[in-house]
Amino acid sequence: MRLEINNVTKKFKHKTAVDRFSMVIEVNDCVGLIGPNGAGKSTLIQIIADILSADEGYILLDGQKISTKKDQIGYLPQYPNFYSWMTAFETLLFMGKLSGISKSHLHKDIPLILEKVGLEKEAQAKVGTFSGGMKQRLGIAQALLHKPTLIIMDEPVSALDPIGRREVLNLLKEIKKETTILISTHILGDAEEICERFVVIKDGQKIEDATKTQLLNRSQESAIYLTIRKEDYEWLNQVENLPYVKGIENFGDGFKISVQQMEDDAYRLLQHGMDRKIGFKKFEIGVRESLEEIFLALVVKV
The missing domain is CATH 3.40.50.300 (P-loop containing nucleotide triphosphate hydrolases)
Known part of the structure; x- marks a missing residue:
């Protein structure tokens, strides 16, 4: 057939x-x-x-x-x-x-x-x-x-x-x-x-x-996935301007942060937050892209 x-x-x-x-x-x-x-x-x-x-x-x-x-x-x-x-x-x-x-x-x-x-x-x-x-x-x-x-x-x-x-x-x-x-x-x-x-x-x-x-x-990309206290959201403005950060997106109940060198930059970002006493509820490294997200990206961007 x-x-x-x-x-x-x-x-x-x-x-x-x-x-x-x-x-x-x-x-x-x-x-x-x-x-x-x-x-x-x-x-x-x-x-x-x-x-x-x-x-x-x-x-x-x-x-x-x-x-x-x-x-x-x-x-x-x-x-x-x-x-x-x-x-x-x-x-x-x-x-x-x-x-x-x-x-x-x-x-x-x-x-x-x-x-x-x-x-x-x-x-x-x-x-x-x-x-x-x-x-x-x-x-x-x-x-x-x-x-x-x-x-x-x-x-x-x-x-x-x-x-x-x-x-x-x-x-x-x-x-x-x-x-x-x-x-x-x-x-x-x-x-x-x-x-x-x-x-x-x-x-x-x-x-x-x-x-x-x-x-x-095609779409998978390692990134940092974190959730922080609402009172710490202002810290993300600093994060966005860090030289090794490529971008920040909303993801689930938190944020997806793309960086240049995953292992080194993840440690630097975590240390940056801890130095400023940021309350991390979650800090994960890995691939979290789903087909649902890929579909939404295709439909919205094309």
Whole structure:
């Protein structure tokens, strides 16, 4: 399986939702499409799923137009909509018939799919009684029902409570072992847990495409992380003017200080503070850059 997105553009009146976007996804990839709200993620996802048409560009799956390969795609919208009066089994039976799957195959496959998503005991329960996490798992079941080679998910866990989110994330970890996945989300922590590659989109344009390791290696920098008493904050004005200090940034409940020669300068800085009786609550040396910080830096600065 190879998905190719080539210079896709989509406009709505005077707004360009997706702007000349290109990317390639290979078999068994698990890719996180990351971006802030309004970045164009959902629009791009719907174009890939052939729900919306692109104004420009094209999408190929295994070298053929995506519109001819829809049977190879499983799609989970952000808010899957089911008939509340149907049972889980009836829902999948109904969805499967719409997809052209034979009744005999459905009666054989549905119990297996429900077991896969952890809903085998709820097969005859009405969907209207399901929690958000259960409905999302049922949505994943319907996306898997026709055995697609590519599953596309739009914000699969953003609307769930912590328990529902954990259920779905654990399920996705299992699914990615045997299926290619593209997930859109604005919550980087969720994507970080299951994806090996991240494509960042902002204002409809791709601004980054890299693996987790590449992002961390590119952005990591040893620094001094310290927390001091509020009454000692004025000391930072002196620190900023020290010849070996390259910069000071807010970090968590304290500050990140970049210096030139880590070991020597850390000792000098600590001694400088102690000489002035600064109340250190924390003084640490190391790498503390997270993907969340890298993402924020990309989105804010680009």
